[in-house]
Amino acid sequence: xxxxxxxxxxxxxxxxxxxxxxxxxxxxxxxxxxxxxxxxxxxxxxxxxxxxxxxxxxxxxxxxxxxxxxxxxxxxxxxxxxxxxxxxxxxxxxxxxxxxxxxxxxxxxxxxxxxxxxxxxxxxxxxxxxxxxxxxxxxxxxxxxxxxxxxxxxxxxxxxxxxxxxxxxxxxxxxxxxxxxxxxxxxxxxxxxxxxxxxxxxxxxxxxxxxxxxxxxxxxxxxxxxxxxxxxxxxxxxxxxxxxxxxxxxxxxxxxxxxxxxxxxxxxxxxxxxxxxxxxxxxxxxxxxxxxxxxxxxxxxxxxxxxxxxxxxxxxxxxxxxxxxxxxxxxxxxxxxxxxxxxxxxxxxxxxxxxxxxxxxxxxxxxxxxxxxxxxxxxxxxx
Amino acid sequence: xxxxxxxxxxxxxxxxxxxxxxxxxxxxxxxxxxxxxxxxxxxxxxxxxxxxxxxxxxxxxxxxxxxxxxxxxxxxxxxxxxxxxxxxxxxxxxxxxxxxxxxxxxxxxxxxxxxxxxxxxxxxxxxxxxxxxxxxxxxxxxxxxxxxxxxxxxxxxxxxxxxxxxxxxxxxxxxxxxxxxxxxxxxxxxxxxxxxxxxxxxxxxxxxxxxxxxxxxxxxxxxxxxxxxxxxxxxxxxxxxxxxxxxxxxxxxxxxxxxxxxxxxxxxxxxxxxxx
Amino acid sequence: xxxxxxxxxxxxxxxxxxxxxxxxxxxxxxxxxxxxxxxxxxxxxxxxxxxxxxxxxxxxxxxxxxxxxxxxxxxxxxxxxxxxxxxxxxxxxxxxxxxxxxxxxxxxxxxxxxxxxxxxxxxxxxxxxxxxxxxxxxxxxxxxxxxxxxxxxxxxxxxxxxxxxxxxxxxxxxxxxxxxxxxxxxxxxxxxxxxxxxxxxxxxxxxxxxxxxxxxxxxxxxxxxxxxxxxxxxxxxxxxxxxxxxxxxxxxxxxxxxxxxxxxxxxxxxxxxxxxxxxxxxxxxxxxxx
Numbered sequence: 001x002x003x004x005x006x007x008x009x010x011x012x013x014x015x016x017x018x019x020x021x022x023x024x025x026x027x028x029x030x031x032x033x034x035x036x037x038x039x040x041x042x043x044x045x046x047x048x049x050x051x052x053x054x055x056x057x058x059x060x061x062x063x064x065x066x067x068x069x070x071x072x073x074x075x076x077x078x079x080x081x082x083x084x085x086x087x088x089x090x091x092x093x094x095x096x097x098x099x100x101x102x103x104x105x106x107x108x109x110x111x112x113x114x115x116x117x118x119x120x121x122x123x124x125x126x127x128x129x130x131x132x133x134x135x136x137x138x139x140x141x142x143x144x145x146x147x148x149x150x151x152x153x154x155x156x157x158x159x160x161x162x163x164x165x166x167x168x169x170x171x172x173x174x175x176x177x178x179x180x181x182x183x184x185x186x187x188x189x190x191x192x193x194x195x196x197x198x199x200x201x202x203x204x205x206x207x208x209x210x211x212x213x214x215x216x217x218x219x220x221x222x223x224x225x226x227x228x229x230x231x232x233x234x235x236x237x238x239x240x241x242x243x244x245x246x247x248x249x250x251x252x253x254x255x256x257x258x259x260x261x262x263x264x265x266x267x268x269x270x271x272x273x274x275x276x277x278x279x280x281x282x283x284x285x286x287x288x289x290x291x292x293x294x295x296x297x298x299x300x301x302x303x304x305x306x307x308x309x310x311x312x313x314x315x316x317x318x319x320x321x322x323x324x325x326x327x328x329x330x331x332x333x334x335x336x337x338x339x340x341x342x343x344x345x346x347x348x349x350x351x352x353x354x355x356x357x358x359x360x361x362x363x364x365x366x367x368x369x370x371x372x373x374x375x376x377x378x379x380x381x382x383x
Numbered sequence: 384x385x386x387x388x389x390x391x392x393x394x395x396x397x398x399x400x401x402x403x404x405x406x407x408x409x410x411x412x413x414x415x416x417x418x419x420x421x422x423x424x425x426x427x428x429x430x431x432x433x434x435x436x437x438x439x440x441x442x443x444x445x446x447x448x449x450x451x452x453x454x455x456x457x458x459x460x461x462x463x464x465x466x467x468x469x470x471x472x473x474x475x476x477x478x479x480x481x482x483x484x485x486x487x488x489x490x491x492x493x494x495x496x497x498x499x500x501x502x503x504x505x506x507x508x509x510x511x512x513x514x515x516x517x518x519x520x521x522x523x524x525x526x527x528x529x530x531x532x533x534x535x536x537x538x539x540x541x542x543x544x545x546x547x548x549x550x551x552x553x554x555x556x557x558x559x560x561x562x563x564x565x566x567x568x569x570x571x572x573x574x575x576x577x578x579x580x581x582x583x584x585x586x587x588x589x590x591x592x593x594x595x596x597x598x599x600x601x602x603x604x605x606x607x608x609x610x611x612x613x614x615x616x617x618x619x620x621x622x623x624x625x626x627x628x629x630x631x632x633x634x635x636x637x638x639x640x641x642x643x644x645x646x647x648x649x650x651x652x653x654x655x656x657x658x659x
Numbered sequence: 660x661x662x663x664x665x666x667x668x669x670x671x672x673x674x675x676x677x678x679x680x681x682x683x684x685x686x687x688x689x690x691x692x693x694x695x696x697x698x699x700x701x702x703x704x705x706x707x708x709x710x711x712x713x714x715x716x717x718x719x720x721x722x723x724x725x726x727x728x729x730x731x732x733x734x735x736x737x738x739x740x741x742x743x744x745x746x747x748x749x750x751x752x753x754x755x756x757x758x759x760x761x762x763x764x765x766x767x768x769x770x771x772x773x774x775x776x777x778x779x780x781x782x783x784x785x786x787x788x789x790x791x792x793x794x795x796x797x798x799x800x801x802x803x804x805x806x807x808x809x810x811x812x813x814x815x816x817x818x819x820x821x822x823x824x825x826x827x828x829x830x831x832x833x834x835x836x837x838x839x840x841x842x843x844x845x846x847x848x849x850x851x852x853x854x855x856x857x858x859x860x861x862x863x864x865x866x867x868x869x870x871x872x873x874x875x876x877x878x879x880x881x882x883x884x885x886x887x888x889x890x891x892x893x894x895x896x897x898x899x900x901x902x903x904x905x906x907x908x909x910x911x912x913x914x915x916x917x918x919x920x921x922x923x924x925x926x927x928x929x930x931x932x933x934x935x936x937x938x939x940x941x942x943x944x945x946x947x948x949x
Contacts (some may be wrong), residue, residue: 100560404763475672483669526676594888642772
């Protein structure tokens with residue numbers, strides 16, 4: 001199967017400005033990889049380097065073992081879906097989708113067939129003779145995808161394709177893209193700043209920050225085993241809560257820390273070099289904090305967001321920014337109530353003074369899970 | 384403003400507007416009227432505004448006696464020739480500056496614009512002597528070359544601004560679709576840039592048609608366009624106002640109409656982006 | 660920034676235009692510079708000799724030069740004042756919604772598209788002729804003596820013609836700028852009860868200042884080179900009253916055949932223009948950053 005992409009020592013510098021210091025990355029054939037990170041982290045730049053729209057300042061990019069670093073985009077065998085769709089305004093939908101094939105010198109009849117096939121898969125058959133300005137946002141998005149599909153590339157590149165759509169359409173298109181990957185099984189590289197898109201679509205997420213890969217792994221791996229504060233705070237919504245804590249004891253069963261307020265909790269992580277007295281950060285996701293009678297954390301409710309299916313409580317705790325806890329949909333805690341929150345030690349994370357996570361003693365069973373059940377027969381490509 | 388201003392105010396501005404417009408336009412109007420008068424009536428006092436003997440004779444005389452059409456042909460050849468030549472040079476240059484800019488692109492563009500600010504008298508003597516010695520004086524080719532050179536900066540500038548408005552992502556999409564640079568320009572850039580190219584063509588045809596320094600100094604009879612033809616009326620014999628008016632009306636009519644359609648292009652092309 | 664692939668092609672694409680403009684700049688200018696240090700007269704060809712800075716000295720001390728310089732400045736200054744003030748007033752007027760504003764706009768714009776030789780001759784003959792011109796008739800109708808424009812006030816006459824031609828340009832630029840004035844600013848001023856005059860001086864004029872500067876700079880560049888109107892109306896006269904620097908150079912070169920002297924004059928004109936161009940290019944450059 002084609003579409004294996006390897007980056008070695010890729011560096012991108014503009015004059016004095018180093019956007020990407022050095023990236024090593026391996027993308028398996030058929031994988032759905034998502035580059036995610038805050039604005040300016042270099043994710044779009046990385047995508048464009050792979051596409052060939054920008055030159056690398058140093059380093060190598062290989063596609064299926066061939067070094068493409070000096071090849072123009074046309075010769076790399078990739079397709080890209082742009083954030084603004086970038087449809088050709090003077091061509092019809094048919095012309096847009098078929099343009100790449102025309103550039104490749106395919107005969108007219110063959111182009112016509114492929115375009116109509118792609119159009120039927122994407123529900124665009126009735127719009128083939130319209131111009132882009134006559135289409136809605138979602139339809140334009142599909143034309144952009146159709147244009148990419150029809151060339152049967154080694155990999156698809158998506159540059160924040162859903163950012164310009166409204167919320168409802170975004171959810172729908174997300175499903176369609178997931179199903180597209182399911183049926184085509186082609187490598188897909190997808191850039192977004194939305195970590196929900198990342199979590200739902202990816203086989204592998206690459207979290208970028210200031211041009212560096214903070215962590216790369218499956219969604220659940222990143223969720224359960226973030227390697228540092230940045231990844232821990234980036235993945236998961238609402239954000240993980242961080243508590244300043246102090247080590248009381250460190251041993252084979254885990255590290256015991258004192259929480260603000262004095263209560264202690266033993267987190268099952270390897271102790272490493274920690275000594276009693278060291279300062280650490282304790283991380284606990286809102287969904288792992290529960291209002292309970294005898295909890296470790298005491299505070300007063302400042303805001304209660306009731307979504308019906310769940311409730312988010314924003315709690316003022318001494319010496320802390322607001323702590324977010326997720327409670328049940330029919331929780332009756334009110335603003336100004338005093339609450340205590342219980343933390344499950346297995347769900348906590350500990351980070352040292354450099355922000356690095358201490359490895360858990362036991363890996364979460366789902367962290368290694370592949371999203372699709374293995375196929376008994378190889379998937380048929382949509383022709 | 385959407386709210387209706389007071390009726391009084393509206394009447395005042397309408398009156399003021401029409402009066403100002405009429406006063407400014409009046410010389411042109413007067414010229415057109417005069418072109419339909421006989422020479423005697425054109426020169427008579429008190430001047431007649433509407434009730435005179437309307438005649439078309441002047442238009443005919445101008446053509447018969449001075450071969451107006453030949454000068455008009457020269458104007459057309461000059462304007463179109465220099466502008467098309469300019470486009471030929473400018474399209475690739477503007478493409479390069481808009482889509483593949485380098486470190487010195489901005490300086491290059493500013494330098495090109497600055498060549499337009501050079502006073503023609505600074506080049507008059509050498510060009511005149513050069514043309515004289517190489518037999519280029521009073522030739523259409525020589526004149527087209529000069530007009531081309533003085534308008535090239537504006538053509539490059541205007542195309543640059545139009546090209547810059549084309550979303551870069553669409554050209555990148557063409558690149559991803561496998562288009563070579565040449566195909567990218569032919570199949571995607573040019574169709575999208577046609578309105579911009581047409582606007583540039585329009586403005587520069589107007590500028591070349593009206594140019595009155597080089598056309599007056601470098602031509603005598605063969606290559607003389609309408610500017611020079613009209614200039615010959617500065618030392619005429621006998622009564623000539625009606626003929627002057629007729630010749631002038633015909634000389635400016637096409638450009639006036641083109642000009643009315645090119646207001647936005649004028650702002651874009653002649654203020655060099657300093658006014659939005 | 661371009662990829663390496665596109666960069667090479669870009670250089671080839673720009674090269675012809677750069678080359679051609681470079682030659683256009685260097686060759687004539689270089690030759691003018693060369694001529695300006697020679698004694699070179701077309702009536703006595705082949706007898707050129709090195710004159711050093713003599714030509715410049717003669718040119719700059721020639722009373723004709725001072726007259727021409729003065730006329731140039733008066734012409735440019737006069738036209739600038741008329742077009743900027745008039746242009747602002749017209750722009751304010753055209754910014755109002757009134758019946759037929761589109762047509763009035765076309766009428767105001769028309770003079771800019773009339774070729775200079777036509778403008779000059781129409782004004783000189785049909786309008787300004789002291790006996791049969793329209794202005795003469797108007798003056799006589801109210802009992803005034805008609806002005807013989809080209810005898811009594813030739814530079815003023817030419818300034819009027821040139822101003823008429825450039826008024827539309829100024830009005831159009833200022834109108835464009837005016838229309839970019841934030842509607843909400845106008846409404847805020849209304850809520851504050853600002854009187855119209857204050858609104859104009861404190862809000863509109865500062866907003867327009869950028870456009871006014873552009874108009875002044877660009878018009879100056881072109882006004883320093885007024886030529887055709889002078890050629891077809893007065894030929895520089897009476898005497899030197901309507902000779903500006905371009906015309907002086909032209910007269911010396913093509914009428915007196917003094918190449919050396921005229922070239923020196925040409926260089927002076929270039930230096931003057933460069934001063935204005937410096938400011939204009941800097942302003943455009945700042946804009947390109949944005």
